[in-house]
Amino acid sequence: MSTATETGTENSLERLAPEALKTARRLSGTILLNGKLTGASTDKMIDVIHPGNLQSIGQVPQCGATDVNAAVEAADTALTSWRRVPARERGRMLQKAADAIEAEAELVAQVLALDTGNALRTQARPETASSYDLLRMFGGLAGELKGETVPNMSPDVLHYSTRDPIGVIAGIIPWNAPLFLFMAKIAPAITAGNTIVIKSAEQAPICVLFLAEIINRFLPPGVLNVISGYGEECGKPLCEHPTVRKVTFTGSLPVGQAIAAYAAPKLATVTLELGGKNPSIVMPDADLDLAIPGIIDGMRYTRQGQACTAGSRVFVHKDIYDEVVKGVVARLGDIKLGNPLDEATDMGAIISSEQFDRTKKYMDIARNTPGMRVLFGGEEPTDPYLRGGNFYPPTLLDGLNLDNKVCQDEIFGPVATVLPFGSFDEMIEQANDTPFGLSANLWTRDLSRALEYVERIEAGFVQVNQCAAPRSNVSYGGIKMSGLGKEYALDSMLHHFTSSKTVLINRGTPAPGV
Numbered sequence: 431m432s433t434a435t436e437t438g439t440e441n442s443l444e445r446l447a448p449e450a451l452k453t454a455r456r457l458s459g460t461i462l463l464n465g466k467l468t469g470a471s472t473d474k475m476i477d478v479i480h481p482g483n484l485q486s487i488g489q490v491p492q493c494g495a496t497d498v499n500a501a502v503e504a505a506d507t508a509l510t511s512w513r514r515v516p517a518r519e520r521g522r523m524l525q526k527a528a529d530a531i532e533a534e535a536e537l538v539a540q541v542l543a544l545d546t547g548n549a550l551r552t553q554a555r556p557e558t559a560s561s562y563d564l565l566r567m568f569g570g571l572a573g574e575l576k577g578e579t580v581p582n583m584s585p586d587v588l589h590y591s592t593r594d595p596i597g598v599i600a601g602i603i604p605w606n607a608p609l610f611l612f613m614a615k616i617a618p619a620i621t622a623g624n625t626i627v628i629k630s631a632e633q634a635p636i637c638v639l640f641l642a643e644i645i646n647r648f649l650p651p652g653v654l655n656v657i658s659g660y661g662e663e664c665g666k667p668l669c670e671h672p673t674v675r676k677v678t679f680t681g682s683l684p685v686g687q688a689i690a691a692y693a694a695p696k697l698a699t700v701t702l703e704l705g706g707k708n709p710s711i712v713m714p715d716a717d718l719d720l721a722i723p724g725i726i727d728g729m730r731y732t733r734q735g736q737a738c739t740a741g742s743r744v745f746v747h748k749d750i751y752d753e754v755v756k757g758v759v760a761r762l763g764d765i766k767l768g769n770p771l772d773e774a775t776d777m778g779a780i781i782s783s784e785q786f787d788r789t790k791k792y793m794d795i796a797r798n799t800p801g802m803r804v805l806f807g808g809e810e811p812t813d814p815y816l817r818g819g820n821f822y823p824p825t826l827l828d829g830l831n832l833d834n835k836v837c838q839d840e841i842f843g844p845v846a847t848v849l850p851f852g853s854f855d856e857m858i859e860q861a862n863d864t865p866f867g868l869s870a871n872l873w874t875r876d877l878s879r880a881l882e883y884v885e886r887i888e889a890g891f892v893q894v895n896q897c898a899a900p901r902s903n904v905s906y907g908g909i910k911m912s913g914l915g916k917e918y919a920l921d922s923m924l925h926h927f928t929s930s931k932t933v934l935i936n937r938g939t940p941a942p943g944v
């Protein structure tokens with residue numbers, strides 16, 4: 431791994447991203463309520479910290495129940511007419527919004543990198559592009575919001591179903607891919623004729639506000655509302671609000687469970703995208719030219735490992751173990767840790783000091799385990815600029831047993847463990863030995879083995895000989911404790927953002943004399 435050596439003004443955000451900083455300051459202190467960027471009812475603010483230098487880039491209101499009520503009321507008022515706008519017209523508005531985001535994509539990506547500490551070139555730009563792609567896709571699918579006709583039970587009875595909006599929806603999003611996950615909530619919800627209130631994550635709220643501001647230009651007031659605040663104080667009253675008929679959430683398992691409980695008394699439905707402790711598996715016959723870079727991509731190191739799909743348990747067959755480890759370690763050395771806004775940077779900073787400490791805590795657990803080897807990384811950088819932010823290198827360990835907390839818990843940092851295996855059966859059992867069931871990757875040339883793995887692996891998003899990140903038109907969601915429901919494709923809009931009526935119409939006999 432090479433590190434940034436620059437310090438001082440060369441790394442200053444004023445030099446690297448002046449417009450993005452100006453945008454963050456302009457949006458500071460606002461929420462999107464009923465079509466307008468406005469202040470909230472509270473004076474309390476949350477400081478938004480750039481993870482690369484730990485300096486404030488702005489503030490957002492620390493909303494509570496009063497702002498929740500105002501946002502839900504705005505969404506509820508807008509619902510009456512929004513649901514009656516023809517579906518394809520709604521879709522066209524969103525597609526125009528997608529074009530507008532594309533036109534401002536560079537600035538959006540820079541604000542995203544400021545907010546999250548994710549590297550501009552490797553992460554923030556691709557995430558921005560995936561976001562408007564998702565919006566465009568859902569806008570184009572508006573014509574698919576169709577019901578069904580059912581064969582007659584009697585020649586006089588027309589039997590069909592409708593697809594209707596659910597109503598006011600609450601979306602709660604995390605900080606790790608804030609724009610893409612914001613879009614995954616709002617695009618299908620709004621296309622389907624619902625209105626929505628989003629609560630952004632307290633760590634990365636400004637980029638969400640910026641995107642919402644652009645989209646809002648193309649929508650009637652109140653269709654899209656964005657508030658900011660903490661989970662208990664703002665997220666909970668939003669989920670519990672009696673007018674909110676559905677909650678769509680991405681985040682941690684305990685919060686997902688809490689949200690399901692908030693929604694239960696009013697029988698509101700939930701979509702939950704939660705954590706993972708995903709296996710990346712290399713069979714002895716694998717094409718290592720695919721598998722070695724695949725392990726690195728799959729671990730999402732260039733997103734600091736802060737991805738639900740991170741393949742943090744790397745199972746490698748013992749016959750090729752040394753060769754694979756050597757190959758991965760050699761490539762980890764090429765990853766450049768540095769200022770997220772710098773074009774040369776591959777890997778940026780961990781979102782917050784809380785998450786940074788979490789990574790270090792798991793490294794302490796690993797270090798206190800006899801037999802553990804650090805194959806790469808494992809030490810905080812010494813470069814003065816990197817010392818001033820939440821930078822931690824890509825880290826690869828081995829010598830840990832599967833029951834070690836490092837191999838069981840979702841660290842959400844750049845730490846992966848390699849585990850050797852001998853038999854396929856034993857490996858599958860180990861790969862499934864987690865409460866989670868989100869994603870899995872396997873590399874092999876053996877089609878029969880690949881199909882057996884697909885059948886036996888307990889995961890909702892399963893790949894062979896690749897480890898692509900979730901994207902539009904790829905239906906994505908976990909099983910077991912990784913979630914409830916799917917996102918990113920047509921089925922998610924139809925199944926999670928619409929309700930339906932079953933209709934039976936008996937045409938009776940024509941009126942006499944007509």
Ligand code: ADP
Nearest residue numbers: 603604630631660661662665666681682685688
């Ligand atoms: P992470 O650990 O990645 O921050 P969380 O699940 O804690 O993930 O947070 C994801 C989102 O859920 C954030 O927007 C956060 O504010 C929100 N949140 C946290 N706790 C609650 C809660 N009790 N009710 C509703 N939302 C919550």
